[in-house]
Amino acid sequence: MEHLVQHAVTTIRERFWEPLSLDELARSAMVSKYYFLRVFTRVTGVTPGRFLCAVRIQEAKRLLMTTSLTVAEIAVRVGYSSTGSFTRRFTELVGLSPTHYRRLSLETPGEKREPARPEAASAAPPAPSAARCSGTVTGVLHTAGTVLSPVHVGAFDSAMLQGTPASWSSVTAPGRFTLTRVPAGTWYIHAVAQARPAGSAADTEPVPLTATAGPVRVKDDTARRIDITLSPPDWSRPPILSALMDLDPQPMAA
Structure with missing residues (x-):
C-alpha cells in the first residue's frame, strides 16, 4: 500500500495551500480513513496532518528567504486564514518567529548576529x-x-x-x-x-x-x-x- 501513501504525499506537496482533510486524502486513495491513517503514519513516521503542516511551514520558510511578501501574505499563501495562528505554529516548529527567521536568513555570511533564542x-x-x-x-x-x-x-x-x-x-x-x-x-x-x-x-x-x-x-x-x-x-x-x-x-x- 506504499503507493497510496506516495500518491497522498504528492497531493499534499502539490495542493498544500488547500484545506486538505484526512477524509479527502483517504477518499482519493479509496480506503477507509482509519486504515489510511495507520498506513500513512507507518510509512512516513508522522500523521497526514503533521506532514501537511510541515510542507506548509517549509514553503513559508522559502518565501521568507526569497521574497518580500509580508508575514500576513505568506500565511495566506501557505493555507492559513489567521496570521496569528500561522505565526504561533511557525515559531513552535521552526524555533524562531517568521520575522526573526527572515532577518537571520538574509544576513550576509560572517556578519555579526544577534543571538537567537527559541521563541516557543x-x-x-x-x-x-x-x-x-x-x-x-x-x-x-x-x-x-x-x-x-x-x-x-x-x-x-x-x-x-x-x-x-x-x-x-x-x-x-x-x-x-x-x-x-x-x-x-x-x-x-x-x-x-x-x-x-x-x-x-x-x-x-x-x-x-x-x-x-x-x-x-x-x-x-x-x-x-x-x-x-x-x-x-x-x-x-x-x-x-x-x-x-x-x-x-x-x-x-x-
Whole structure:
C-alpha cells in the first residue's frame, strides 16, 4: 500500500495551500480513513496532518528567504486564514518567529548576529529536568558522499525535525559525535549536512543529507551509543523545519 501513501504525499506537496482533510486524502486513495491513517503514519513516521503542516511551514520558510511578501501574505499563501495562528505554529516548529527567521536568513555570511533564542516555550525541554537528570548520547555518523558543510546533530522530541533540540552539536565531517546533557526521556537523534554525491564532479550541486535514529531512551547519568547513516531524503521524509539545521547554528547557541 506504499503507493497510496506516495500518491497522498504528492497531493499534499502539490495542493498544500488547500484545506486538505484526512477524509479527502483517504477518499482519493479509496480506503477507509482509519486504515489510511495507520498506513500513512507507518510509512512516513508522522500523521497526514503533521506532514501537511510541515510542507506548509517549509514553503513559508522559502518565501521568507526569497521574497518580500509580508508575514500576513505568506500565511495566506501557505493555507492559513489567521496570521496569528500561522505565526504561533511557525515559531513552535521552526524555533524562531517568521520575522526573526527572515532577518537571520538574509544576513550576509560572517556578519555579526544577534543571538537567537527559541521563541516557543513548548519547543524547548523543561530546564529543571535537564539540570537534574541528564545523560549522554554518542555515536558515529556515516555517509557515502563528500560532505561540504558541518554535520549538525541534535536530540529532538519528535520524529519530525522541528523546534529546538534538547542538545546539539556540530562536527566538521562524518565520524564520532557526542551529545551531552540530554535530559532523561525519549528522544530522536537527527543529523543534517550538505554533500556531493559519491563519484560526482566537483561542480555538482550539493544535495542535503539527513539521518534519524530513534526513539532513543536516555536515562540519568548513562550513555547511549548509536550509529546513523546520512543519505538523501526520499519522498516519504517530512521537510526539515528546525532553524538550527538550515541556518548557521551559532546564533542558536545562546
